[in-house]
Amino acid sequence: MWDLRDITIRSASVSEMDNNVYLLTSKQTGAQVLIDAADDLPAIRRLFADGAADTAAEAKVALVVTTHSHWDHVRALAETVEATGARSAAGAEDVPDIDVPVDLALNHGDPVEVDGITLEAIKLRGHTPGSVALLYRDPDGPAHLFSGDSLFPGGVGNTQKDPARFTSLMNDVEERVFGYLPDDTVVHPGHGKGTTLGAERPHLPEWRERGW
Template structure:
């Protein structure tokens, strides 16, 4: 079946099968968060992005092979409600942006800075530090050698605009970071956000000036 990225809380996961990486997307409640399970096809090692909620649903998706690591994209509570239980069950290493680590109640084993590499098996993900939604939000870029890039943006980029910001300075910082570190990628780049449906940079790029003008 063709991957759509359209998932609902309580519904089935959707799987994006790439040559070197399998990406399983699942929605969990009560805030309709997305969690992403990445599996290296060469080694079968797994990594989870955002243990957001519903630990048992996440553990069921992870399966008996467990996970080597879990990355929290940012410190907002709806993105780590299941983190303690998932880590206790799997022994996974924890990763988070350095500036957000203190706001996550589960200790961060590996603080992540801009351009750091996070590995899952033979696959490398490059972190992009984006300031604005939170001080330490990170996006993860998988530059697929067999195709276009794939980016896990947390709450920094959605279909229709950037994530929520509180102050003008935060909005300007987030937009500047997105333009400098994400929108430099090609239009085919697939975007996996922290909530809702996926998008591509090509779909969003024409609206950048509109977002700047509206201020959110």
């Protein structure tokens, strides 16, 4: 758990693919934002309950954001939206591939505002056409980037050996992430362990050279 000034960040690993589900809870209002309802609704419900302990207000799941449309990131999306009544959001280009009504189609730079929580959508095109990362700026510490499957420790996301897709994703990651955010930014990926931009920045040339 990350206990920040205004919000807490909790996470759970679900499914056989070690998908990360992230929950942001406003300490002041109790509003909650879920990032990637990947699988296992009971585990997600436990995350909601744990998050509710982070606020004196009544906790309410206000929004579920899907970082991209791949099946392993949406298996519990319909159940979660139905159970919570939350709105849903996803990158605009991925909306047609998500079998749940999407209330908010995100484009690059869009603000994502929930009562007490403000995120910024950063479009990272390549893993899917509409892949989106979510940026939270902590007033008292480093920023937190929820990168989906576009950025991991050790490289960018899978582009199925497609040179055009790889170049697109690499360009966006370099320009819109590493060229935009400082080294202390914490990266929360869609699978596995997190990292920081400072830990990954020295390796950008080798990522581009190897092509994956």
